[in-house]
Amino acid sequence: MILYSIYYYVSLAFNIYSFMLVGYVLMSWVPAVQSTKVGRILEKACEPYLGIFRKFIPPIGMIDISPIVAIFMLNFIKNGLVIVIQKIYFMF
Template identity: 40%
Template sequence: MNLLITTLATFVTFYSYLLIVRVLLTWFPTINWYNQPFAALAQITDPYLNLFRRIIPPLGGMDFSPMLAIILLQIVGGGLQAI
């Protein structure tokens, strides 16, 4: 059981890092999200981010859904590490 919880906590941490990289890369408008490795990053992170984009649509050109997604992952990761 301990191995499962540790693995899940590690996955949540790694996925949080992927989301942060995804958000940072959106600051560069010349990135083509259809080329590798950016397409793979988008395929991995977009399904999770789309859940939050339905809740919080972009306001004034700013997408706040990644912030909510990362906060939720941090809460889950903290809960897993506390166990």
């Protein structure tokens, strides 16, 4: 039961952050939305993580593919963390 609740909250946190990243990327298409309070909050939450990938992945023309890689890596990290939680739980 505890394993399920830990898995649920870890998965929920990663899913919320993934949706925040998608929202932030979609907001970049409408510059007026970025200057709102929600836009500034999403910028503070998402830009440090996206900045890591933007350093290594240049845009292709006008298309920035770093958010796609960032979301893929976030899901990869989530799945790895869930496996580690399961391994630790079953050790005891």
